[in-house]
Amino acid sequence: MRDRADEGWKIGQLAERTGLTVRTLHHYDHLGLVRPSRRTSAGHRRYDEADVRRLYQVLALRQLGLPLESIGDVLAGTSSVEALLARHRSYLDQQLVAVRTLRAQVATTLAALRDAEGASVTDFLELIRKVTTVDDAVKKHFSDEQLATLAERREQLGEQAIKEVEASWPRLIARVQAAVDAGTDPASAEGRELGREWMGLLERFHGGDQGLKDSLYQMQAVNAEQIEATYGGPTRAQIEFISRATAANS
Structure with missing residues (x-):
């Protein structure tokens, strides 16, 4: 050599x-x-x-x-290799979260596009916007790591399941309100069944992740009036009913 x-x-x-x-x-x-x-x-x-x-x-x-x-x-010798690697690891963690989110969004969009044969370019772009846009209220209450997890859950569930869940909420809220108006006991068979359905829909969102569940409840509490005005609930009375029904199911 x-x-x-x-x-x-x-x-x-x-x-x-x-x-x-x-x-x-x-x-x-x-x-x-x-x-x-x-x-x-x-x-x-x-x-x-x-x-x-x-x-x-x-x-x-x-x-x-x-x-x-x-x-x-x-x-x-002007910089600590340990401190430098720690900072670099944090940077890599952020990049990993960003890549997870992007990959899930691409996979979700691709699957939806395959199911939308004959759609126009405008429809495609609107679909991409819907998949990649995160509401400001959500951003305030969920970490980047949690948003990546939610993007992956959306990919796993598929757009059809997401639509079914979104359509189920107004119907379930109306049924809970009817039970409240009728004075139904939350611990009754009907009340407990409503509680199970409610918690089941929530679990489709958080997947049993306690951190996601806590962030979801926090977001709902902070934005309760806006959510109620937009989606017709849940009201305080509805949440109280479901809380008692869930306790009865425990």
Whole structure:
């Protein structure tokens, strides 16, 4: 690999050994990341053992996805590698959540498009808008991680199931209100059945995830008036009825 044992590696030899390009090694030299310990009288770069070890340190950190500027700080001792990796892990976590959400949205849209043969481009774009748009009220009460989970649940359930659930809520709310108006005991067979249906529809949303359930209840509590005006419920009386019916089912 060397011309002579004491001459070190030429840049082309080092590029071949590491799988890098000569251009990349020039760039590392320019940034001060890996500079050859000496040059020949003709100006050619020569890398010694210490240079090669440093290069492999750069490559190891680069393999973790760290930017070159941060790698330079670590090797210079001006930045803690532990702190840097912790920040980088947080960044990667955010990227993973974003990719999960995007993948679920793409899969949901693709499945819906396959079921919508003959639809116009305008219909397609409206479908994409519906799948990818998240209401501001939802964003306030659900974390990015939870939104990714919800996007994945929507993909798993499918658009037809989503439509069925959305259509079921107004009918169920009306039945609960009728029971309230009639003075039905929430602990009765009818009341307990309404409670089971109610909780079943909610579970289609949260899938048994306690965090999603808590965020859903919080969103409903904060936006109760708006939700009631838009969807006709649930009112406080309806929620009280369902709470007592659910307790009776426990």
